[in-house]
Amino acid sequence: MTQRALIVIDVQESFRSRPLWRLIDNPDIADDVNRLVDHARDRDDLVVWVLHQEPGTGGAFDPESGHVRYLDGLRAPAAGEPQLRKTSHNAFTTTNLQQLLTEHGIGELAICGIRTEQCCETTARLGSDLGYQVTFVIDATATNPIAHPDAPDGLTPEQIAADPRTLPASAVVERTVFALSGRFATVATVDQVVGSGVPAAIV
Template sequence: MTRALIVIDMQRAFDDLDFWGATTNPDCERNVAALIERWQDADEPIVVVRHDSTSVHSPLHPDNAGNELMDAVAAVDPALFVTKNVNSAFYGDPDLQVWLETQAIRELVICGIQTNMCVETTARMAGNLGYDVTVALDATRTFDLRADVAGLGIVTRTASELMATTALDLQAGGFAQIATTAALIGENRT
């Protein structure tokens, strides 16, 4: 057992487009479910990560229904279940890195929500920690962003632009390889 699937923040709150805004990649959930099925069939470990916001106004706060995992992920009996309240799964409870080291896992496949936030941050940290990281880009999704940035004014990016930028940053920066779900589930692992 040398690789794990890390499923990040697949929570019901992310279906609330009135709160988050426009999204992209409607196949994300289907692709995450396909990866989960592949990992279960191969009896490989799955790590489920849930974001527990500390803000009572967030739909991701533990007291809100949006904190619940989506059905395909809620049905998983994970090898490890991590809760966090920051962007990286490596700053959660229990300690992801300690568990990975204990299990001698060096290869990570990461999927989930949001591509350019928690998925990217976790992938960057994993790469910096020396793991062999692959992000299943089509098993992620994110939302349009708009912010007033000092020195730049109003900056906007679509969800599709953010996904492409994340893929470029991760792969060109040497943090992770980018793959499709089809390529990952089609692998012949022995």
């Protein structure tokens, strides 16, 4: 049987520490990810934990900030579950993730985390290109509205939300679903993964 891995990407306090968290589309993401973690452990699937860091930047992703830690309410990694720190958007390029997956005989991935269209989507795309069968658990990801490229820097979340040119989080998620489905991943919900409606990618 092909081995499976759940990749938990950047579910960390760095995001909650920033004002933009007020616009996050899934503030309860820890609960959704916890369901996936419990399910993966029950099946003896590998759970891989990934945090994003930007050393020396002085921002929320600088380890010196104290925010590069798992989101409060998230399950703690169990003994033996790999914990990686990355500095690229995808979880492969600046870590030994692929080596770990190879060592464990992994052929299928389930992706969840923050942010939907950024670190999660790029990991799914690269994972697919590397030959993994990928399930993207859409409602166990989170993102926020994206300001227009011409919007000035330094806008408050409220100003971003009020700008009619802003791409709302719902549209960000929709675009990710359209971009990944049938190309890079099977898009599924948490209920489908943990319940009877599990898509073929992870049964």
